[in-house]
Amino acid sequence: MTVTTTNTLTTTGWWRDSVIYQVYVRSFADGNGDGIGDLPGVRSRLRYLSELGVDAVWLTPFYASPQADHGYDVADYRAVDPLFGTLQDADALLRDAHAHGLRVIVDLVPNHTSEAHAWFVEALAGGPGSAARERYHFRPGRGADGELPPNDWESVFGGRAWTRVPDGEWYLHLFAPEQPDLNWEHPEVHAEFEDVLRFWLDLGVDGFRIDVAHGLVKAEGLPDIGGGAGIELLGSAELPFFDQDGVHEIYRGWRRILDAYPGARMAVAEAWTPSPERTARYVRPDELHQAFNFHYLGTDWAAPALREVIDASLAGAAGVGAPATWVLSNHDVHRHVTRYGDGATGLRRARAAALLTLALPGSVYVYQGEELGLPEVSDLPDEVLQDPRWERSGHTERGRDGCRVPLPWSGGRAPYGFGAPGSAPTWLPQPGDWAGLSVEAQWDDPASTLSLYRSALAIRRAHPDLGDGAELRWLPSPEGTLVFRRGGGPVCAVNLGAEPVRLPEYGPVLLASGELPGDGVLPGDTAAWYTVDGD
Numbered sequence: 001m002t003v004t005t006t007n008t009l010t011t012t013g014w015w016r017d018s019v020i021y022q023v024y025v026r027s028f029a030d031g032n033g034d035g036i037g038d039l040p041g042v043r044s045r046l047r048y049l050s051e052l053g054v055d056a057v058w059l060t061p062f063y064a065s066p067q068a069d070h071g072y073d074v075a076d077y078r079a080v081d082p083l084f085g086t087l088q089d090a091d092a093l094l095r096d097a098h099a100h101g102l103r104v105i106v107d108l109v110p111n112h113t114s115e116a117h118a119w120f121v122e123a124l125a126g127g128p129g130s131a132a133r134e135r136y137h138f139r140p141g142r143g144a145d146g147e148l149p150p151n152d153w154e155s156v157f158g159g160r161a162w163t164r165v166p167d168g169e170w171y172l173h174l175f176a177p178e179q180p181d182l183n184w185e186h187p188e189v190h191a192e193f194e195d196v197l198r199f200w201l202d203l204g205v206d207g208f209r210i211d212v213a214h215g216l217v218k219a220e221g222l223p224d225i226g227g228g229a230g231i232e233l234l235g236s237a238e239l240p241f242f243d244q245d246g247v248h249e250i251y252r253g254w255r256r257i258l259d260a261y262p263g264a265r266m267a268v269a270e271a272w273t274p275s276p277e278r279t280a281r282y283v284r285p286d287e288l289h290q291a292f293n294f295h296y297l298g299t300d301w302a303a304p305a306l307r308e309v310i311d312a313s314l315a316g317a318a319g320v321g322a323p324a325t326w327v328l329s330n331h332d333v334h335r336h337v338t339r340y341g342d343g344a345t346g347l348r349r350a351r352a353a354a355l356l357t358l359a360l361p362g363s364v365y366v367y368q369g370e371e372l373g374l375p376e377v378s379d380l381p382d383e384v385l386q387d388p389r390w391e392r393s394g395h396t397e398r399g400r401d402g403c404r405v406p407l408p409w410s411g412g413r414a415p416y417g418f419g420a421p422g423s424a425p426t427w428l429p430q431p432g433d434w435a436g437l438s439v440e441a442q443w444d445d446p447a448s449t450l451s452l453y454r455s456a457l458a459i460r461r462a463h464p465d466l467g468d469g470a471e472l473r474w475l476p477s478p479e480g481t482l483v484f485r486r487g488g489g490p491v492c493a494v495n496l497g498a499e500p501v502r503l504p505e506y507g508p509v510l511l512a513s514g515e516l517p518g519d520g521v522l523p524g525d526t527a528a529w530y531t532v533d534g535d
């Protein structure tokens with residue numbers, strides 16, 4: 001793995017050990033009082049982000065879009081949706097963020113467009129055999145009258161991955177029908193996205209988060225998966241539409257574009273793959289800079305499993321000279337406070353997980369609200385649910401709205417400062433008991449989760465051995481615990497069991513996720529950072 005000795009210009013970049021905060025724009029802060037977060041809202045909260053101590057923000061899609069999948073259905077890649085503001089707002093946000101010392105990453109959605117994109121409108125009008133259809137995956141159906149879809153692929157959101165148009169042809173959509181998949185065999189598709197990259201790079205963005213980076217290339221001939229295999233295999237098996245070798249050539253081209261710009265521009269792959277080794281292929285030296293670590297996100301709160309995924313992730317990244325990355329939550333998964341257990345247990349573990357994660361080598365992604373210890377909102381009323389998954393699963397899966405509830409900033413009741421007083425109701429209702437979780441309620445409370453994150457981020461930033469700094473070395477420790485040291489720097493100890501354990505007295509406690517009784521005792525579901533005596 002990378003150690004301090006490789007600290008040269010060729011291998012370093014701000015992204016190697018940055019903490020990147022994911023802003024889900026629709027739910028972060030509402031600048032104009034319509035109940036939906038927007039770019040001016042983000043701009044008004046930059047001071048919060050810089051005082052929190054993160055290095056960069058990733059903004060989820062704010063481009064012109066019918067919002068069938070909340071912006072992941074892009075109609076115009078160079079325009080800002082009026083819902084979120086204007087191009088001037090995006091420009092002002094970039095400048096202000098930079099003035100606050102924050103880098104900005106924007107989302108790029110290359111696997112599919114919106115059905116409202118000019119290309120798809122043209123393809124529908126052009127009819128079978130038209131050149132415009134070749135930018136997408138249009139096919140005749142099977143069966144006597146073409147009444148059966150061209151193959152057996154299923155949509156990630158449920159149901160078949162094909163929709164038939166009135167002239168009888170079918171088009172492929174791995175996600176919602178409003179998100180037709182682009183044909184990445186087509187040179188115009190390549191040229192267009194290279195130009196879109198340049199458009200945002202010229203405006204000054206520091207990087208891109210590549211949506212569904214594993215999906216662009218489909219296996220030759222669009223073969224059946226067979227055996228009724230479905231969507232439960234996503235990310236765990238080889239599939240003809242995911243993680244195909246052909247995607248890497250695309251990222252090599254994009255890397256050349258990024259490298260041609262001054263100021264260390266980067267890209268992070270949203271790639272769901274079967275293993276850390278497969279993920280590492282996206283971050284080879286001539287490809288993208290980072291990939292999300294969904295293997296870490298998907299691991300249960302258990303010491304052996306976490307140790308294994310940490311080792312595999314470090315080895316995978318080191319094998320290609322890339323930084324490891326770590327993530328616990330995002331806008332697509334249940335919040336980890338709730339994933340890790342009920343009520344107080346979940347929060348206790350989430351706080352410990354924060355110290356574990358922020359002590360690991362590499363770069364960390366923080367999903368908005370995790371610094372407040374927000375839980376998943378599991379009891380949203382059926383009628384407010386908006387995730388396409390809810391409809392497409394025939395109301396069997398509630399989808400991802402519960403992790404997308406607008407943030408509580410201040411005050412005793414909804415909208416908790418998300419918008420100005422008198423604003424329209426938030427697009428998803430906030431729970432009635434979130435007053436104590438607001439930024440305002442937590443900021444000055446040293447025991448709050450927000451204070452824990454602020455302290456951890458400050459220590460991490462100040463300590464040269466943390467972040468991308470020094471090598472991780474596991475120290476001997478009791479069953480159910482994880483203890484490691486970063487080079488000659490701090491020790492991080494995590495007790496994943498329920499019972500307290502006694503550890504060697506490493507030295508003074510730098511920070512702990514819960515109260516420590518002293519005498520080297522680490523209570524259950526608790527993590528602590530120690531400075532080591534005698535160095």
Ligand code: TEU
Nearest residue numbers: 069072156175211212272331332389400
């Ligand atoms: O997600 C891609 C993806 O495969 C999953 O995260 C998927 O959305 C989830 O398992 C479904 O429940 C990306 C975006 O992060 C997601 O928000 C978009 O919906 C999706 O792409 C389509 O653009």
Ligand code: CA
Nearest residue numbers: 032034036038
């Ligand atoms: Ca708004």
